[in-house]
Amino acid sequence: MTDPSNSQSDALRPDGVPGSVWRTSEYPARVPDVPTLDREIGSPPVVDLLNRAVHGVHETIDRLADQAMPVAQKLGDGVVQAEDAIKEKADQLGITRDQWLESVRDIVRNKPLVSLAVAAALGLFLTQLLRQRPQDAP
DSSP states (O other), X not given: OOOGGGOSSSEEOTTSOEEEEEESSSSEEEEOOHHHHHHHHOOHHHHHHHHXXXXXXXXXXXXXXXXXXXXXXXXXXXXXXXHHHHHHHHHHHHHHXXXXXXXXXXXXXXXXXXXXXXXXXHHHHHHHHHHTSOOOOO
């Protein structure tokens, strides 16, 4: 025997009325078909009104989606342009860093004693700077 909650059409609701079952999550959504609505509500004008309302909602959603698409496309294009600009700047900074490091290496190779004296002077300066820092109060 098949489980009616797993069927996509001709399913019976718990009250025994036929209707369509749509699985939206672990709980099925039961939507009665139009003849069932006609029997439950009692008048065809109400069903017609509901059908027109649903159709109007669908048209409104489609229109809003069509209007949002160009804005979303523009936003996406702006993000791509920003990404490209950031990548280009990062590449330029990488080249600048490499050039700076190479120039420092050349100076150290050509003048090792001067480089050693500069490094020692910087070390002493940093030591003095860190010692003069106020101590945190307990």
